[in-house]
Amino acid sequence: MLNCIKMDLYRMFRMKSFYMIWIILAAATIFTTSMSVIDYNMLEEEAQNSTQTLQQESTSQEEPVNLGMDVTIPTQPGEQVTLYDLSYASLHGKFIALFMVIFAVLFSSSDVSSGYVKNIGGQMKNRGNLVLSKAVALFVYTILTMAFYLVIQAIAQAACFHELQIGAVRDFAAYTGTQTLLHYALLLICMAVTVIIRNNVFSMTFGILFCMNVMVILYSAVDKVAAKLRISDFVLLRYTVTGRMALLDMAPSAKACGEALAVAIVLGAAVTILSSQIFRRRDI
DSSP, rough: OOOHHHHHHHHHHOHHHHHHHHHHHHHHHHHHHHHHHHHHHHHHHHHOOSSSSOOOOOSSOOOOOSSSOOOOOOOOOOOOOOOOHHHHHHHHHHHHHHHHHHHHHHHHHHHHHHHHHHHHTTOOTTHHHHHHHHHHHHHHHHHHHHHHHHHHHHHHHHHSSSSOOOOOOOHHHHHHHHHHHHHHHHHHHHHHHHHHOOOOHHHHHHHHHHTTTTHHHHHHHHHHHEEEEEEEOGGGGGGGGHHHHHHHOOSHHHHHHHHHHHHHHHHHHHHHHHHHHHHSOOOO
């Protein structure tokens, strides 16, 4: 098993797509940060020209999750833009997840498409370990990509806003840590779909649709069925990885983080075990 992990890590770091996606992610992060400067300045001008006082009502209701991808900083006019604000916008909007799922699909299928799995698979007693080693490699990838993004985002903030403010460190750490595990669970789901379906186009489309919140249409249909069956207070979105990504707010409570982590662990483990068992029995 350890040798499989070493081989997958070596293979991952040798893939050109690993570095190409990072380069595109860095460029996209700098671009979105520069656009955030324009948006923020426009909001400040509107606030100064307005004769009315803007009041933001607090509510205990969860924000609706809409279709598409929205990368908008939560900073209000007059407030200081922080690294947490910019990171929240990208993580909450699944902007980073989009790049990560593309690599997850490419990586998960690369050993099959290259024929490498035929050489190594016959030498293993349990071929399911090949899937588990991919899961470990994707965990390393998730941690590295999150760290890379935060560094690039900090540089972009300093360059575009001419200052670098972290924000609420405790909330930032809790939010980023929880989102990191949720993103990892999403990669495991994409890996499982790739291993089971064996079709890159379908798997990548599936991952992108998840990031674009297209699945909320299905979730809403299930909620309506549950309502007709008189199942009270059932919202499927709360039990999905992408749903928890969107529902996690900037000041996450211990309960919210715990529920999100539970969803990530249960779903991530379930799809990994399922894909491992299917791959173990499959003729390669």
